[in-house]
Amino acid sequence: MPSNQQIVLDNRPQGEASVSNFKLVTADTPALQDGQVLVHHHYLSLDPYMRGRMNDSKSYAAPQPLGQPMIGGTAGEVVESCHPKFAVGDKVVGMGGWQQYSVVDASVVGALRKVDTTHVPLSDYLGAVGMPGVTAWYGLVKICEPKAGETLVVTAASGAVGSAFGALAKARGCRVVGIAGGKDKCDYVVNDLGFDACIDYKQHSDGKALHVALKAACPNGIDGYFENVGGWILDVVLAQMNAFGRIAVCGMIAGYDGKPQPLAAPALILMSRLKVQGFIVSEHMEVWPEALGELGTLVGTGKFRPRESVAQGIEAAPEAFLGLLKGRNFGKQVVKLV
Amino acid sequence: MPSNQQIVLDNRPQGEASVSNFKLVTADTPALQDGQVLVHHHYLSLDPYMRGRMNDSKSYAAPQPLGQPMIGGTAGEVVESCHPKFAVGDKVVGMGGWQQYSVVDASVVGALRKVDTTHVPLSDYLGAVGMPGVTAWYGLVKICEPKAGETLVVTAASGAVGSAFGALAKARGCRVVGIAGGKDKCDYVVNDLGFDACIDYKQHSDGKALHVALKAACPNGIDGYFENVGGWILDVVLAQMNAFGRIAVCGMIAGYDGKPQPLAAPALILMSRLKVQGFIVSEHMEVWPEALGELGTLVGTGKFRPRESVAQGIEAAPEAFLGLLKGRNFGKQVVKLV
Numbered sequence: 031m032p033s034n035q036q037i038v039l040d041n042r043p044q045g046e047a048s049v050s051n052f053k054l055v056t057a058d059t060p061a062l063q064d065g066q067v068l069v070h071h072h073y074l075s076l077d078p079y080m081r082g083r084m085n086d087s088k089s090y091a092a093p094q095p096l097g098q099p100m101i102g103g104t105a106g107e108v109v110e111s112c113h114p115k116f117a118v119g120d121k122v123v124g125m126g127g128w129q130q131y132s133v134v135d136a137s138v139v140g141a142l143r144k145v146d147t148t149h150v151p152l153s154d155y156l157g158a159v160g161m162p163g164v165t166a167w168y169g170l171v172k173i174c175e176p177k178a179g180e181t182l183v184v185t186a187a188s189g190a191v192g193s194a195f196g197a198l199a200k201a202r203g204c205r206v207v208g209i210a211g212g213k214d215k216c217d218y219v220v221n222d223l224g225f226d227a228c229i230d231y232k233q234h235s236d237g238k239a240l241h242v243a244l245k246a247a248c249p250n251g252i253d254g255y256f257e258n259v260g261g262w263i264l265d266v267v268l269a270q271m272n273a274f275g276r277i278a279v280c281g282m283i284a285g286y287d288g289k290p291q292p293l294a295a296p297a298l299i300l301m302s303r304l305k306v307q308g309f310i311v312s313e314h315m316e317v318w319p320e321a322l323g324e325l326g327t328l329v330g331t332g333k334f335r336p337r338e339s340v341a342q343g344i345e346a347a348p349e350a351f352l353g354l355l356k357g358r359n360f361g362k363q364v365v366k367l368v
Numbered sequence: 369m370p371s372n373q374q375i376v377l378d379n380r381p382q383g384e385a386s387v388s389n390f391k392l393v394t395a396d397t398p399a400l401q402d403g404q405v406l407v408h409h410h411y412l413s414l415d416p417y418m419r420g421r422m423n424d425s426k427s428y429a430a431p432q433p434l435g436q437p438m439i440g441g442t443a444g445e446v447v448e449s450c451h452p453k454f455a456v457g458d459k460v461v462g463m464g465g466w467q468q469y470s471v472v473d474a475s476v477v478g479a480l481r482k483v484d485t486t487h488v489p490l491s492d493y494l495g496a497v498g499m500p501g502v503t504a505w506y507g508l509v510k511i512c513e514p515k516a517g518e519t520l521v522v523t524a525a526s527g528a529v530g531s532a533f534g535a536l537a538k539a540r541g542c543r544v545v546g547i548a549g550g551k552d553k554c555d556y557v558v559n560d561l562g563f564d565a566c567i568d569y570k571q572h573s574d575g576k577a578l579h580v581a582l583k584a585a586c587p588n589g590i591d592g593y594f595e596n597v598g599g600w601i602l603d604v605v606l607a608q609m610n611a612f613g614r615i616a617v618c619g620m621i622a623g624y625d626g627k628p629q630p631l632a633a634p635a636l637i638l639m640s641r642l643k644v645q646g647f648i649v650s651e652h653m654e655v656w657p658e659a660l661g662e663l664g665t666l667v668g669t670g671k672f673r674p675r676e677s678v679a680q681g682i683e684a685a686p687e688a689f690l691g692l693l694k695g696r697n698f699g700k701q702v703v704k705l706v
Contacts, residue, residue: 260635282635293631297598297620300646308638 032070034059035344036099036129042086047355051084052100052348059131067136068110071126074344074365075103075156076351077190078258078281099127100347103161105145105152106367113137121147123155128347130367140315149330157362158197158336159325162190165311166256167321169278170198172314173307174254178203181248183267186258187228188215190336190362191280194325195256196225197334201324204254207247209263211357218337218360231263240266256280261291268298279308337361370408372397373682374437374467380424385693389422390438390686397469405474406448409464412682412703413441413494414689415528416596416619429648437465438685441499443483443490444705451475459485461493466685468705478653487668495700496535496674497663500528503649504594505659507616508536510652511645512592516541519586521605524596525566526553528674528700529618532663533594534563535672539662542592545585547601549695556675556698569601578604594618599629606636617646675699 033056040053062068083094083101094101104126108116113136116122124142126132136142145155157163176182176199184195187208196219199206208219208228216228227247234240244252244266251272257264260282271277282291299306328334339359341350347365354363371394378391400406421432421439432439442464446454451474454460462480464470474480483493495501514520520537524530525546534557537544546557546566554566565585572578582590582604589610595602598620609615620629637644666672677697679688685703692701 264634279634279638282638290633290635293634295628296602296617296631296634297628299644300617300620300648303646303648303651304644305646306637306644308641308643310638310641313641 071106166194173278180253409444504532511616518591
């Protein structure tokens, strides 16, 4: 039995999260029972939703229990199996959490999924061809419902969700405008991801300046918006939505530290006859096969080359996660554990 | 040619609207040309949307031109006709505006509609069996999409739209809770309209008190909300929406005087996976026949007895309209012109 390093939630944040909320511990991996599989994690996924789980407040999901390994998606390899459908050496993705190994009841539907790494790198199954990719797909296809020629905007455009949103929207013939923080990210969004434009919000520190830049990038207004951040950027975008525009609300990262971020002018929802809809991709499992199929093809054929920020070693996970919340990552944030 | 008293918009409000924004003038009615009909208005409809038209700001509709009769729905009688489908004595509804007579090009689709007053009083075609009724129907059926047993909430519950919303929702087996201003209105909403409960917001002057009262009236949370007012009441309702709740945004009367009313916690849209959708009923003419059919049956069979506030005489229209914006009306506000 290998020993298993874990990052557990030690205490809950008061306001901003910090490394002192986490603790590195070492546990044994228990002996397998019938139907179980031991997975050695190669990659751990870091995602903004984890910040919400750290709070003990009412939300759409149960809070992360104290003293337990943080929740999280993982990609790895089967190293021991008591389940007939999984063999040693299989590449698999699951929700193994912030630890080196996990024991999985492989019979539970959706607990463990075998993946093919011939054309798609293993870690992309945590990003572009995983939960973030499907998140982008759902918001785009099911809420923004774009038509060719329409203008779509996405925040955190260089991130795992934003970049997939852009790739999927370009494939549908839309004009896609990103919003991201910093020149490097914006250059990447336009030059590598193929967005039509990208606005560096850090160059526009107030709403008026961002308004002008957004207007220049969206001369025909905005038909669909994918919301990853909330706060003042949402106010600016809302004012430029076209009649009958659609807003997919996926993240409100700006409000995760406990300061509610008001919306300045909700009357625009009426005046522009907007649809504003929140969603959580794990509640729409029925779309995953179709979405993963499209995303896998985009990545496998090289049409979409997602970028990663890779932290090395389980002990690096807390710092990398806090960086993600501040936008310090560039592309999908993973932790490499091997 | 009868002389025609009109109320025109004389100047635009700075902040709150006042009677000095309007002017009573007298005009001649022009001679009819081929295809035209002269309508003598018996009733003028007063509706909150008119306040928005008084501003010169970007909105979904063109501003009301200065010096012209205020826009408005009218119900009356044909007194002269140069159109083969309309005869003297026909009862008709149209958009005749704030004046005693109008000359209508009866060939324009939707300009003039003959109505049957055998079972439905003429003025109800401006309320329960007219635009306000269809507004309630659209928000309920197309946006709130209620299932029997669900809990629905509507503000301005004793008004033309709110009362129709309640009647339509009760017919679908829902629990319906109204919010209205004053004991008389709340008593009427429960005792006459058949709502399950009604909360007098004037008895709950802060959000916390209203929260408690709403929670008591909606023990299973809120599945659908019809928004007529905006402002702090929306904040209170939003916090009690169930997962996958739907909010139809029809009015933001609280913000019409130019003070934008922020939404305190838009992150709830994500946390509760809500759909929030604004709409204007005149953009959905395809539903009118079905909606008017259902509403006409409810009123014609006496299952829904809408209430009216009746002001007498064209000169009373401005004062009655300002009262409507303050909630001084009780039920559908009309002006009787004959």
